[in-house]
Amino acid sequence: KNQVEQSPQSLIILEGKNCTLQCNYTVSPFSNLRWYKQDTGRGPVSLTIMTFSENTKSNGRYTATLDADTKQSSLHITASQLSDSASYICVVSAASGGYNKLIFGAGTRLAVHP
């Protein structure tokens, strides 16, 4: 069964600190892995998309890593800001002929406190 597991479920950090969110997946066949940010009451917004051959990808203060051998990914946030408070969703795309078959994790809810 295709699954995406994220940890921790929730996290509280102080403004300016770094944090790392984890994602483990069992999805086959694998196409790519994505991280989304979802603010409360809004739709998800893409942060990164990584294919099998990419180990690291950055988007500003966000850096995603992918280990396709162990089927793990992480999202590192550097020098957190209050605006980073959101849910972060790991999504794996399973290679499919007809449509973009995305398996969503349940998300990690991050709260950044001043």
Next chain:
Amino acid sequence: DAGITQSPRHKVTETGTPVTLRCHQTENHRYMYWYRQDPGHGLRLIHYSYGVKDTDKGEVSDGYSVSRSKTEDFLLTLESATSSQTSVYFCASQTGEVNTGELFFGEGSRLTVL
């Protein structure tokens, strides 16, 4: 950002009534998706469309139907709403290739079925 809007944003209805949610995109994207988001779960695919009049079922399609008469509009219909369909519904449209294209999400439609 891709121009994708959903309506209504909030709706309260009674069990047994029909409900239609509308998704409108201005980017001429071929692929469109309807998801539902429930607490503790990742987004789950209800239906998708790969072109005008071309639609297919996702993993949680029971009780839902869709229509796409124009590229820009993708409608989700609950023929007879049930309490289990209380959820937040997200529409997305997709650029690029089927497995690697980027998804752009709407702001969500919160539906409460009493």
